[in-house]
Amino acid sequence: MFDFPYFITMLPDIWKAFQETVVMIGIALAISIFIGLPLGVLLYVTDKGLFWENRFVKNIFGFAVNLVRSIPFIILLVALFPLTKILVGTTIGPVAASVSLSVAAIPYFARLVESSLRDIDKGVIEATIAVGATPWMIIKDVLLPEAKSTIIRGITLTVISLVAYSAMAGTIGGGGIGDLAIRFGYYRYDNTIMISTVVILIIFVQLIQLIGEQFAKSLDKR
Template sequence: MWFDIPHLISMGPDIWKAFIETMLMIGISVSVAVVIGLPLGVLLFVTDRGLILPNRFIQSTVGFTVNLVRSIPYIILLVALTPLTDLLVGGTIGPRAASVSLSIAAIPFFARIVESAMREIDKGVIEAAIAVGARPLMIIREVLLPEAKTSIVQGLTLTVISLVAYSAMAGVVGGGGIGDLAIRFGYYRYDTTIMVATIALLVILVQVIQLVGDWTAKKIDKR
């Protein structure tokens, strides 16, 4: 029998533990991505030529750094950041350790999404705010972020879904989570039941994230 339900039930605690580890990795990395990636994306936008705080040096430097990190495949980034991970969390195994590389991968990804969302804003709205004498910080807080919030939420949904895939990849090198369970049992032990269960769990998780993201974006969209 290729799918053993009693075996699946007996593995319930391990599957639950793997799910919690995956959610921990995603939760930490998404939080870091929002805290750092959001202002970074705003900075990329406002320092561009012809906008409210044009600065070619900052725009070029930040843009190059973001592109540099994004150009590195995640599995290579995961290995390359091992020394930094060990320094920050005191180890290289487990969900907290995997969160370091996940966060660093998510920051530039989300920053570019924020920048792209703000480029969709009608230039006339920004020019009107400048014309009435609004300061840059006020324009960012009262114009840019409110106007781009729907696209930012949609971009955050995309970021979370990408992190689900990355977190599964982190399991290959001992990051824990659903990916680790799939590798240890589904691949190394040829356990079809666990492999199917982990795939189904990831599919359900992604669908739930997408549904919540779409619902939230529609809820806050006042256009």
């Protein structure tokens, strides 16, 4: 069932596929943090009773976030082919796949950030406002420091979700572990490759979870 000598000969292809997966996840994660973090903060501070309360802004961005999150990733992947073609000049490969991964990850991470900020005691925010802190100071010196451990856990969950999404992206030309599993494991009924890719993804996810949780605990001073 598992051919070890054959597995050894396939190691270069497996390593290349793993690198492509890491590239996809790395690009998408960087973009999702860069855009999703401020978007999550905006969703929180414009909510009712907060210092930047704005129902219109909250509803507009909230609707956009929910809209993207409601679309199955495989459909989103295909729907974004024209945008991907414009941005990177191609619709195949890990860099092209990272466009759809980023679009899917941004609203997901934004909601995790918003949820993290909601765990903060509003009394802390009110006390900061009482001493004359500006909105930017509240965000920079109160909200983000207080929520940093839960935000790290949110990043961990986002990475794990991106691993699953990247495997789906591989089925339609994105490359990576998913592509290898489909081309060799499924189409060629290659149990060795199928088992290898599944084990690699399991180990990868477990390592991400372990590292993320340990880092979050080190930042949690409660």
